Amino acid sequence: MQAAPIIKVDGLVKRYQKAERNAVDGVSFDVAPGEFFSLLGPNGAGKTTTISILTTTLAPTGGRVTIDGHDLATDAAGVRRSAGITFQTPSLDRNLSAEENVRLHAILYGLYPWRPTYGTMPAAYRKRLGELADVVGLGADIFKPVRTYSGGMRRKLEVVRSLIHQPRVLFLDEPSTGLDPASRRDLWAYLLEMRRTADTTLFLTTHYLAEAEDADRICVLSRGRIIALGTPAAVTTSLLDRYVLLDATDARALRNELSAKNIAWQEHAGGSQYVRVAANESDVHALLKSIDTPLTAVRTVLPTLEDAYLALVERDELDLGVTSGPAGIVLGALAAANGDGVAVADARVQPVAAGQ
């Protein structure tokens, strides 16, 4: 990450009126230009609050945010010009046609002068609209009322609309909510293609871990704090070991042999007779070669991002009631600075930072 960050968040705090705790509690991170950055966390973790502040719809209680060089506190209009936003809840006007929605948006962003009809709009606009309609597969349907569209089409239209002013950063707040799997896949194919061609920075919040796996980096929030920040692979492996499950006809002999050879093992949870041995990809072959007891089953288990995410959030929730220190935040900033690193903070025990 050599270029100056396009999003810089420093010590962000938000406390809602009459709330007892901070919804966002000292969050800091950077996002590089062109990066695909994903914010994860359970409901109430502070994702939507964070994205609302970054998109200027909510004022922060403290901290500093700059987007594309514009300070949120002093140059909100600059931030707004640089950002495109697809909101969590549909934000199209259903009384208007898709074209009218796009036209309104384009005029609000100062791209074209106002004209009452499509036909009287400048040729440049009509050309652009035609291209966009083709990209999302709307064709002539672009002139139909939005209320006649499926959920998937509306979502795509919102994305198209949020990109018409060619923002440097596209904020996507849970864009797949309410979409069926086919529409979701379709939307993501479009988003990733768009990112590839336009080099737009993507800032995503999502509940779907599979979507975040494509991200360059993920940031996990829990109760308003960062509990992990790094590449999906780094976060996963730093939290959960890869392991191998072994079984042998002579189960006792296998266990004795492992112990004798100083290979750490444990009984596999779940009541099966498997023996569990931690092993990275590179270790598996050596491990198997070192075992003489005839094996009847070998299974390599790779934890998924979802496993890691659930483990993280579960661990954080166990810490409820423990005063949380700023350690996670500091580490978060460090990890952001070194780019591919991962920081995992535990409010109760010493935080661990594992570089990749």
Added chain:
Amino acid sequence: MSLAHEFNALLAIGYRDLLKFLRDRSRLVGTLVFPAVFIVILGGAFGSAAQSGYQFEFQTFIFFGVFAQNMWQSSATGIISLIEDRENDFSQAIFVAPLSRYTILGGKILGESLVALTQGIVIFVFGLVIGVRMAPTQALALIPVAVVICLYGGAFGLILMANMNSQRGAQQVFPFLLLPQFFLGGVFTPVDKFNPVLAFLSRISPLRYAVDLMRGVYYGGVEGSAGAVLASQPFNLAVMAVSGVIFVLIGTAVFVRKERTR
């Protein structure tokens, strides 16, 4: 952010409201039915029980009252749709645009004023049908007055809306703030013979000035219209201009502040 950009955005936001109205058939029908009921039924009822001392015709008196009240109210309540937009999250999309907040709310007032003016045209034609007669110069003079009344209603709607949290809340509170003004503002009956308390309440009713401005166009200089008009046109205009600007400034400030500091 250029001035031309802000101006184009203002037009676009306003035009959107007009389009929405023209596409909503039930609202179009309602536009005609309610004023018709007010003018024909109430005009007849009040007219037959006509208070002594007035020499003007009650149905015409009520027609101009309802004409003004309808445009003013339509514009005011139309602004509530901004709360509806907020609940539908459509306003989010407008509010993240690089625009002055005054442009956004100004566009909203413009849009609701266009809707109210469209309704006003319908009511005007209806008035001609039921026999209200006026000179062409009077009819022309109604146009700027109607525009002023619509904008004033929008400004009033803005300051009310800014202090509401939900559409449901707004729908419950608006009747309390609007209905009394129908009577205090003299839509149906003259208000020149109120007792001191009612007279005071009447003076602080914004609708009073809108209605009086409208009637001034018709009754100005007409014989036998004593009691139909309360104040001079410049006075009514001045009150509306000053209070209208205050409504817009405070309303925008409160709305924007609430929007961001939840």
